[in-house]
Amino acid sequence: MIKISLLGYGNLGQHLARKLQELEGIQLVEIYSPSQKTDKSLNVPVINDLKNLSDADLYIAAVSDDAIAEISQKLPKDYTLVHTSGTVALDVLERQSKRGVFYPLQSFSKGHSVAFDQIPICLEANNAETMELLERLAAKISQKVVHINSQDRLNLHLGAVLVNNFAxxxxxxxxxxxxxxxxxxxxxHPLILETAKKAVVIGPEWSQTGPAKRGDLKTIERHLGLIEDEQLKEMYNLLSDSIRAHTKSK
Amino acid sequence: MIKISLLGYGNLGQHLARKLQELEGIQLVEIYSPSQKTDKSLNVPVINDLKNLSDADLYIAAVSDDAIAEISQKLPKDYTLVHTSGTVALDVLERQSKRGVFYPLQSFSKGHSVAFDQIPICLEANNAETMELLERLAAKISQKVVHINSQDRLNLHLGAVLVNNFAxxxxxxxxxxxxxxxxxxxxxHPLILETAKKAVVIGPEWSQTGPAKRGDLKTIERHLGLIEDEQLKEMYNLLSDSIRAHTKSK
Incomplete structure (x- = not known):
């Protein structure tokens, strides 16, 4: 049995709490939520002061990037602490001698459930024991578990911003x-779904179509004529130029 | 039985030819392909000169935008001619007294099959008889058939460029x-698929996450520090600014 204390109850915290409760061999011993707003159906003790933490094998800080260092400072040195951020380095947890990162590579929104078993979970730890613990946990959640260091994780996060936030x-x-x-x-809607699917199946380089790819300046001009927003016009031009540059360089 | 002559054998032409051959009540009488390169398994006569066109109820010009007017000029006035473009106005076919548009709202790539029944087909015609013919055909291909005029079609095409070409x-x-x-x-890959799915299910306004949405300038700076390509840097800034502007205006 792995006893887990979940610190934070934002988008990821909420999805993670529900998932952890489903898993065999995992006991979610508490949720730290400063606002104390949690879903009562979870039936897990909620605390709003880090001084009241229970004993656990693993403390998962699913908090905003800026709050991670503070959590680390407030937790005892001998607690095994991991954070869930794509951008924060492992060593921000340097106060804890056993530290790690448990980063699920997905975008979580309230009220929209995700299939955790398809989400890559990126692990990092500064010692073998913590890594083994994270691997045991991650294997219960996802079929895709990878070891990723802090620098690679930051690059993956940038890649994720492009394909998720910007798309x-x-x-x-x-x-x-x-x-x-x-x-x-x-x-x-069908085009949005098919675009994503095709990029995954045949690769985005082979999926590119459209006026910029074809160098069809007439259509580009007609589109620009329809756009009223100056910022969108600028974006249209920049993305079209970039598509043309990539088409030529292939 | 609707007898169809398919003019053009590019990305869309190839997908359409295979689909038309499957349909009950449709006879694909010929394919016009100047290069005469077609898939022999289709077992349809191929011509490379528009003077040799057979008799058909409907001539579908699945050619590049620039070639549509030329096709129209070369075809007899009394042929029922439609084009398949998202951007070209119906009246480019003004030589034909019975003209229309049959625009499947999808991006077609060689070697990647698509489920036609999920693709919206946008129809336009200058007379009731041609519209009725197009409706009969479209209903055999897709569950989603809509009437869209030339101006709306151009706007939809711009929308499609954003969600497909640019994404x-x-x-x-x-x-x-x-x-x-x-x-x-x-x-x-899982994030790409989930991003598309979530936008379709809960709407993109409710799916937006990430540093720009949060106003997390620290992460934005760290991402910019990783990007070597100046054009990508510019795009990152512009998209982040646009997300922030949309977040504020909500």
Whole structure:
């Protein structure tokens, strides 16, 4: 049995808490939530002061990046502490002699459940015992567990920002434009899903189509003529130029 | 029985030819392919001169945007002619008294099959008879058939460029960056798929996460420090600024 104390109850904390409760061989002993707002169906003790932490094998800090160092400072040196951030280095937890990182490579939103078994979990630890503990935990959650050091994790996180944050923002911009014109993003739903699927199956380099790829300046001009927002116009030009540069260099 | 002559055998033409051959009540009478390169398994006559066109109920010009007007000029006035472009206006076919548009809202790539029944097909025609013919055909291919005029179609096409061409290019840029750092896009595959799915299920406005959304300037600075390519740096800044602007205006 691995006894886990979960520190933080934001987007990731909430998804993780529900998942940990389902797992055999895992006991979620408490949730630290300063606001004390948790889902009562979880039936786990909630604390709002780090001084009241229970005994656990592993303390998982699922808090915002800026709060990680503070958590580390407030926890005893001999607690095994890991954080869940894509960007924060392992050594921010230097106060703890057994420290690690447990980073699920996914974007978590409230009210939208995710299939944890498909999420790559990136592990890092400064000692074999902690790594072995993290591996045991991660293997219960996901089929895809990898060892990633802090620098690689930061690069992966940047890659994730491009394919998630920025791609999603393009969906938002598309939705915004279509609404302005009395149209709905619904008609583009199959295209959104197929675009992601195709990139995964055949690779994005082989999936690229469209006016920029073809060097079809006439269509590009007509699109620019439709766009009212100056920032979107600038983005359209920059992305089209980048597609053209990548097309040529292939 | 609807007799169809398919003019053009590019990405869309190839997918459409295979689909048309499967359909009950449809006879694909010929394919016009100037290069005469077609898949022999199709078992359809191939012509390379528009003077040799057979008799058909419908001529579908699945050619590049620039070639549509030329096709229209070379075809008899009394042929029912439609094109398949997202950006070209119906009236480019003004020589034909019965004209229309049959625009499947999807990105087609060679060697990657798509489920036509999920693809919205946008129809336009200048007369009821042609519209009825297009509706009969479209209903055999897809569950989602809509009437869209030329101006709306152009706006939808712009929306499609954002969610497909540009999103896919972000995947390419992410892949490129990860490769430079000795990492693989494979680890981001689940995130790519989940990002698309979540935007479709809960909407992109509710799916946005990440440093720009949070106003996390520290992480943004660290990402910028990793990017070597100036164009990517510019894009990162512009997209982050746009996310922040949209976050504030909500």
């Amino acid at each position: 999603n923002h393009l969906y938002t911009l598309s939705n915004h434009h279509l609404k302005q014109k009395g149209l709905s993003l619904d008609l583009l | 896919n290019h972000l995947y390419t840029l992410s892949n490129h960056h990860l490769k430079q750092k000795g990492l693989s896009l494979d680890l981001l």
